[in-house]
Amino acid sequence: MGVVKRAAATAGPGPALEVRDVTVRFGGLTALDRVSFTVPPGAIHAIIGPNGAGKSTCFNVLSGVYRATSGRVGFGGHELTAMAPHRVAGVGVARTFQNIALSHSQTVRSNLLTGRHRLTGSGFLSAGLRLPRARGEEAAHAERVREIAGFVGLREHLETEVRLLPYGIQKRVELARALAMEPRLLLLDEPVAGMTSAERRVMAELVAAVRRSLGISVLLVEHDMGIVMRLADSVTVLDFGRRIADGVPEEIQRDPAVIRAYLGAEEADADRGAGPDAPATPPTDKD
Numbered sequence: 001m002g003v004v005k006r007a008a009a010t011a012g013p014g015p016a017l018e019v020r021d022v023t024v025r026f027g028g029l030t031a032l033d034r035v036s037f038t039v040p041p042g043a044i045h046a047i048i049g050p051n052g053a054g055k056s057t058c059f060n061v062l063s064g065v066y067r068a069t070s071g072r073v074g075f076g077g078h079e080l081t082a083m084a085p086h087r088v089a090g091v092g093v094a095r096t097f098q099n100i101a102l103s104h105s106q107t108v109r110s111n112l113l114t115g116r117h118r119l120t121g122s123g124f125l126s127a128g129l130r131l132p133r134a135r136g137e138e139a140a141h142a143e144r145v146r147e148i149a150g151f152v153g154l155r156e157h158l159e160t161e162v163r164l165l166p167y168g169i170q171k172r173v174e175l176a177r178a179l180a181m182e183p184r185l186l187l188l189d190e191p192v193a194g195m196t197s198a199e200r201r202v203m204a205e206l207v208a209a210v211r212r213s214l215g216i217s218v219l220l221v222e223h224d225m226g227i228v229m230r231l232a233d234s235v236t237v238l239d240f241g242r243r244i245a246d247g248v249p250e251e252i253q254r255d256p257a258v259i260r261a262y263l264g265a266e267e268a269d270a271d272r273g274a275g276p277d278a279p280a281t282p283p284t285d286k287d
């Protein structure tokens with residue numbers, strides 16, 4: 001992995017993310033029920049909980065995909081709950097997706113350049129006409145894409161079409177595309193899902209490096225408790241849309257309500273005949 005600095009435009013610590021009393025209802029179902037938590041600048045914060053707890057709904061509210069029924073999400077003076085996804089990205093919040101959302105028939109380079117479009121000051125018209133300012137910008141974007149690709153260990157794959165790469169590397173391209181947007185807060189939706197243990201280790205190191213080297217805050221949804229307990233400074237636990245615990249990983253692992261929620265989920269899976277690979281896992285750091 002190479003060295004990359006935070007881009008000048010986003011230098012300095014970003015603001016805190018403040019989620020306050022967010023409720024989301026789908027008809028009669030309350031997917032999130034007055035959920036609150038804070039992600040301080042430069043922190044790695046995880047949201048965990050059994051299946052159906054409301055984690056994805058929470059991400060979708062933060063990234064502008066879902067509108068909250070009530071509550072607020074503040075980020076540096078911006079109210080995210082009122083914004084469409086492209087505007088959320090515009091204030092420095094980038095996300096990755098549980099299922100990779102890249103242009104598979106395009107190269108890694110063009111996927112990363114797409115991630116930078118919101119930063120293109122001279123606009124597509126002048127870029128199309130290749131005016132001098134646009135040409136300068138184009139070169140700066142190309143250089144930054146090379147740096148970011150180096151940072152996530154993708155430089156040798158820049159000219160490869162995404163569909164030809166192994167899954168674990170595609171997940172890194174997804175992370176790199178989010179970084180190409182020069183975010184101040186990164187929302188990672190199950191970044192190690194479906195990976196081998198070697199790929200998981202690489203991704204965990206990368207996420208730690210994103211915070212350490214770039215100072216970017218990270219909000220993480222992840223089922224792999226080993227990764228969560230190793231990476232996160234603090235954890236919010238959801239169950240049936242409610243926040244049942246919030247604290248440092250060591251506290252969370254010992255919290256009786258958390259243990260009950262996970263054991264309850266396991267019993268429910270057992271009742272439904274789910275096998276030993278059922279995803280609900282009590283939050284130990286041994287898996």
Ligand SMILES: Nc1ncnc2c1ncn2[C@@H]1O[C@H](COP(=O)(O)OP(=O)(O)OP(=O)(O)O)[C@@H](O)[C@H]1O
Nearest residue numbers: 026029030031049050051052053054055056057058
């Ligand atoms: N668009 C939607 N319309 C209706 N119900 C929804 C919608 N999105 C989520 N839900 C419901 O809201 C609840 C929370 O779902 P959500 O996907 O947020 O949970 P989760 O914690 O991310 O689960 P998993 O770990 O399985 O991904 C579930 O009961 C789900 O069925």
